[in-house]
Amino acid sequence: MKTQVVLALTLLSAISAVNGFGSGAPEGVCASMTPGHHVDPSTDPIPYKIVLSKNVAKGAETVDITITSKSGERDFKGFIIQVRKPGEEKAYGEFKEFDDESGQTLNCFGTENSAVTHASNDKKKSITAEWIAPNEDAVYEVLFTIVGEHYGEFWTPQTHGEKITVTKDPKAQIATQRSQRSQFTVYK
Numbered sequence: 001m002k003t004q005v006v007l008a009l010t011l012l013s014a015i016s017a018v019n020g021f022g023s024g025a026p027e028g029v030c031a032s033m034t035p036g037h038h039v040d041p042s043t044d045p046i047p048y049k050i051v052l053s054k055n056v057a058k059g060a061e062t063v064d065i066t067i068t069s070k071s072g073e074r075d076f077k078g079f080i081i082q083v084r085k086p087g088e089e090k091a092y093g094e095f096k097e098f099d100d101e102s103g104q105t106l107n108c109f110g111t112e113n114s115a116v117t118h119a120s121n122d123k124k125k126s127i128t129a130e131w132i133a134p135n136e137d138a139v140y141e142v143l144f145t146i147v148g149e150h151y152g153e154f155w156t157p158q159t160h161g162e163k164i165t166v167t168k169d170p171k172a173q174i175a176t177q178r179s180q181r182s183q184f185t186v187y188k
Helices: 002-019 170-183
Strands: 048-052 056-058 062-069 078-084 103-108 111-118 126-132 138-147 158-167
Touching: 048 138, 048 158, 062 078, 062 138, 078 103, 078 126
Parallel strands: 056 158
Antiparallel strands: 048 062, 062 126, 078 111, 078 138, 103 111, 138 158
């Protein structure tokens, strides 16, 4: 009986390891952005692309970041997206929460909602995430990893070819300062 219990637990562990993180990437992959799938990434050209709603924005403006297949016909199951300054290992800006079950935000590098990942391993044709630009003069790049049509198909983190140029908006800064002050107001 004891042998059967050990065997059953071993099988359950193996099954959960094979299934990976169908409910999204864990915070532990924020730096590497590489799935822990225990297989080598694909060396084939990536069949997916990132489309930006704009590549110039003011601070606190939203930029839509869409993942879709290049052909429009390939599904994908998983993803993680961050926006970084070129050469830095830190996520910038904030992603809005998804209205549906297609994705979820992730807290990377101690910053809330600084990345997005899948919420299930259901097949997806495309996904759009809304990124709120930080209020500073800077240039950013979109870094993304895709899990393709099955668990063993993923690509190393890719950068989108276009950069996002953000200019500081003094009006957005005033609004941010007001909300920060009101959060810490003590009423007696």
